[in-house]
Amino acid sequence: MSALSELGEFIREQRRNAQISLRQLAQQTGVSNPYLSQIERGLRRPSAEVLQQIGNALRISTPVMYLRAGLLEAKESGGVVSAIAADDELTERQKHLLLEIYDSFRRENTEHSPGADRAGHLVEES
Amino acid sequence: MSALSELGEFIREQRRNAQISLRQLAQQTGVSNPYLSQIERGLRRPSAEVLQQIGNALRISTPVMYLRAGLLEAKESGGVVSAIAADDELTERQKHLLLEIYDSFRRENTEHSPGADRAGHLVEES
DNA sequence: GCAGAGCGCTTGCAAAAGTTAGCACCCCTG
DNA sequence: CAGGGGTGCTAACTTTTGCAAGCGCTCTGC
Numbered sequence: 001m002s003a004l005s006e007l008g009e010f011i012r013e014q015r016r017n018a019q020i021s022l023r024q025l026a027q028q029t030g031v032s033n034p035y036l037s038q039i040e041r042g043l044r045r046p047s048a049e050v051l052q053q054i055g056n057a058l059r060i061s062t063p064v065m066y067l068r069a070g071l072l073e074a075k076e077s078g079g080v081v082s083a084i085a086a087d088d089e090l091t092e093r094q095k096h097l098l099l100e101i102y103d104s105f106r107r108e109n110t111e112h113s114p115g116a117d118r119a120g121h122l123v124e125e126s
Numbered sequence: 127m128s129a130l131s132e133l134g135e136f137i138r139e140q141r142r143n144a145q146i147s148l149r150q151l152a153q154q155t156g157v158s159n160p161y162l163s164q165i166e167r168g169l170r171r172p173s174a175e176v177l178q179q180i181g182n183a184l185r186i187s188t189p190v191m192y193l194r195a196g197l198l199e200a201k202e203s204g205g206v207v208s209a210i211a212a213d214d215e216l217t218e219r220q221k222h223l224l225l226e227i228y229d230s231f232r233r234e235n236t237e238h239s240p241g242a243d244r245a246g247h248l249v250e251e252s
Numbered sequence: 253g254c255a256g257a258g259c260g261c262t263t264g265c266a267a268a269a270g271t272t273a274g275c276a277c278c279c280c281t282g
Numbered sequence: 283c284a285g286g287g288g289t290g291c292t293a294a295c296t297t298t299t300g301c302a303a304g305c306g307c308t309c310t311g312c
Contacts, residue, residue, distance in 0.1 A: 022260060032301045037261060047269095047299070048174035048197040061225050062198055063189070063211035064218070071174040072188060072208060080213050083205035094231040101227060105220040148290060158271050163291060173269070 003070050005042025010068050012040040014058045029053040045069075129196050131168025136194050138166040140184045155179040171195075 015025055022040075026033035031050055038044040039054075046054070048071060055065035066072040080102055084095050141151055148166075152159035157176050164170040165180075172180070174197060181191035189208045192198040206228055210221050 021258080023258080033259095034261070034263090034302085035300050038300090041261090044299070048192070048195075050300080052197065059222075060218075061207065061211060061222070063208040064221060066174065066192070067208075067211045069174075071178065072212060073178075079209040080206070083209035087206050089232050089235060090228075091231075091235065094234075098224070098228060098231065102216075102224060105217075105224065106215045108220075109215060109217065147288080149288085160272085160291070160293095161270055164270090167291090170269070176270085 002042065004045055007068050007070075008040045008042035011054060011058070014060060015040070018058060020058075025054070025057060028057040130171055133195050134166045134168035137180060137184070140186060141166070144184055146184075151180070151183055154183040 015022075020028075022033045022036050025031075026036050029036070029050070030053055031046075035044065035046075035050075036054075039046050039050075046069070048066065048069075051065045051069055051071070052062050054060075055062050063072055081099060084090070084098055084102070087095065090098070141148075146154075148159045148162050151157075152162050155162070155176070156179060161170065161172075161176075162180075165172050165176075172195070174192065174195075177191045177195055177197070178188050180186075181188050187205075189198060189205070207225060210216070210224050210228070213221065216224065
């Protein structure tokens with residue numbers, strides 16, 4: 001399975017998940033519906049602009065979209081932690097909270113009983 | 127001045143700064159030198175792949191490159207967003223949530239009355 | 253039954269992206 | 283001065299992107 005058709009399936013999945021038809025998505029994105037069809041079936045490689053529009057309409061963040069398309073290299077683990085630490089727009093307290101949430105998410109995924117723990121309480125106090 | 131030629135001049139500037147000729151950069155990036163020339167003079171719009179290669183050769187981080195090219199919104203300027211996107215330990219949903227929290231934090235900081243908005247509701251529903 | 257509107261898909265076609273070949277202009281070095 | 287190797291740029295070509303038009307299908311209302 002090529003990375004191209006993986007991307008296509010991901011997009012199709014997200015679109016179906018959002019209960020949107022090809023033509024509706026086409027209208028929202030400004031991309032033609034035949035082209036969207038081809039993208040979803042993995043026989044065309046959309047440009048970054050188109051990807052941006054699709055992600056925008058489907059509420060998927062652009063970097064996530066680019067990552068799926070192989071346009072953004074997957075960074076080494078710890079990237080999130082250091083990126084948060086280096087951010088100059090967050091307060092120290094916010095960084096701390098964000099990191100705790102990040103950790104709790106990762107813990108969720110490695111748990112045997114998934115979905116049991118929730119991160120809601122972590123944002124209770126700003 | 128179009129955003130296209132701005133990008134071109136930026137690349138040229140970075141290349142000159144690194145003391146690299148067009149052909150050398152072409153070889154390093156795997157892109158032909160005439161095309162690089164056209165990119166630098168702002169009369170061609172490089173794809174994200176090419177941009178990635180250029181940034182890679184010139185030691186410019188990919189998100190910064192995309193940002194310069196207008197392929198990434200300024201609001202998701204940094205490392206945090208792309209780092210989250212690239213993380214392979216989080217589910218898509220978790221990434222989305224984390225990004226929303228991150229955004230809400232930054233919004234808090236730029237508001238006139240800080241602390242008014244809370245991010246708690248963002249984690250309410252899985 | 254049969255318009256009409258929705259769905260996704262196929263087919264050519266225009267416009268970009270990108271390449272190979274070759275131009276003109278230097279700066280050396282024999 | 284011939285020449286080779288460096289620079290960046292131009293021209294013609296191939297490949298890919300993205301779209302308009304139209305296909306066949308299904309469902310609904312008249």
